Amino acid sequence: MQPTDENYWHTIAQRYDLEPGPINLENGYFGRMSRAVLEQYQEHVAFINRSNSVYARQRFEQGENVEIRRQLAELIGAEPEAVALTRCASDALQALIRNYNRLQPGDQVLISDLEYDTVKGAMRWLARHRGVEVIELAHTHPASFDSLVRTYREAFTRYPRLKLLALTYVTHRTGLVMPVEAIATAAREHGVDVILDGAHALGQIEFNLAQLGIAFAGFNLHKWIGAPLTLGFIYIDPTRLADIDPDMGESHYPATDVRARTPYSTPNIPALMTLPLVFQEHRLLGGARAKGARLNYLRDLWVRQVRSLPAIEVLTSDDPRLYCAITAFKFRGQVDQQVMADRLLNEYNLFTVTRSGAAFGSCIRVTPGLATSAAEIGVLVRALTELGALTY
Structure with a gap:
């Protein structure tokens, strides 16, 4: 093709x-759902409305949900233990930011003018509730690969109390694709963790999170993958799970489970049930x-x-x-x-x-x-x- x-x-x-x-x-x-996904979604809505909790409790929660999570992890080349479903990337990113537990009063966190407003707001929330300082960069324009990397390297040197960086893979304002691997490498050299906003990246950019050096990320499934609305997920490197607290004392899952890092609620089960078809169509399309x-x-x-x-x-x-x-x-x-x-x-x-x-x-x-x-x-x-x- x-x-x-x-x-x-x-x-x-x-x-x-x-x-x-x-x-x-x-x-x-x-993104739009294909006609086949839409029809299956509508069938699932009708079925769940008829069967209600009988199906959800007996089959979906006990088996099908596990398989969907496995296929989701496979989509990004991760282990199932590294991902948990959310309503969207914003929910995942807010959970990562508010539950990141390696900050002390006086530490600094970094955002830029190109971040999503929800992410900016969450980082500013940290300043009010954790006593940290928010450093805000304005990227030079026009941007180049080298200028972007240089901007972050200079910030890491200029602000030695930096501990956390919010970084958008594909910026929603202009579509600028950030040189994530180079920035994450520089951040790691200075002891700065990166929370990656991958909302627009998944489905149109090939990437490997381990190669990028990313331990924390949030993604959407309803932009470029073709899933129904209300579907996204959180990614946490299992070796770094302890650095993200369970969400507000979430206890439905043990503290060793990534799913404890997001709010527990009744999900959009019919939408989740369509994901195997969504993933299949994505693969068949290339x-x-x-x-x-x-x-x-x-x-x-x-x-x-x-x-x-x-x-x-x-x-x-x-x-x-x-x-x-x-x-x-x-x-x-x-x-x-x-x-x-x-x-x-x-x-x-x-x-x-x-x-x-x-x-x-x-x-x-x-x-x-x-x-x-x-x-x-x-x-x-x-x-x-x-x-x-x-x-x-």
Whole structure:
């Protein structure tokens, strides 16, 4: 399967039901389920509603849930003892941050302007409740592989009381892919632990957590894997489990079980029951290698045609190590990027989303999906070319 084969990817797109309306270039919020997954999910909803706790207590909790957890661990090349299901990456990351027990008053923790707001909030919560100091970096723009690594190395030297770093693998604002392995290596040299936000990485980037040097991470299954909403998971290296406390005294599982690190609650059982099919479809499609290649091709298709336009500033690097499906841009000379996102929608039927909070200001995020065609990317190129000529 070639990422440029429109006929092949058209057959893949046919597996998804699309609501009539704008061309969706905001596939980063959450991913679609395939028609087969959706139908199975709906069947499971009806079945669980009929059987209620009889099935859940007798079969799901005692057997099927264990197998699902095994398959989940297999997806990332980990042992089942290293993962626990959560509702989303945010839940997993909050649990890791609030239960990390190696901090003392006066220690420092590190975030950057590109972290997810929930993660920023959790790290600031540590400052209020643990007496630590939050160090906040603003990344230079445009970023390069070397500049990103240098920024963190300089921070580790400048702030010797640093103990914990929140690091986003794929930043949600611009799609910048962080050089995780190099940063984690530098962090380890200075005795700094890393909690990795892998929400957008899983499913479009191939990685090995052990090779990356990551002991703590949170992921989503409903973005690029194709699962129903409300599914994510936490990863903790079993050799580091003791450094994360059971969540608020959680006692449904023993302290030696990673599942004690998340809140105990009734899960979305019908959604969990679909995961074996979700994992099977992901593998048959070629996994992250095939998905990532297609998404990167669609990204390159528009970026390479508009980067030279005077009116357009593409904010994400073209270094293949530093980008994926998501890429952000802004219209030069426009104070309010939302005005331009509205024009993309109203005049060209293109749905995008604005993002703010980074040092470079607001931007427009473009995220193709597996159902996006090259022809639809062509509409985006025409829109940016025409709007740029009118507004700059």
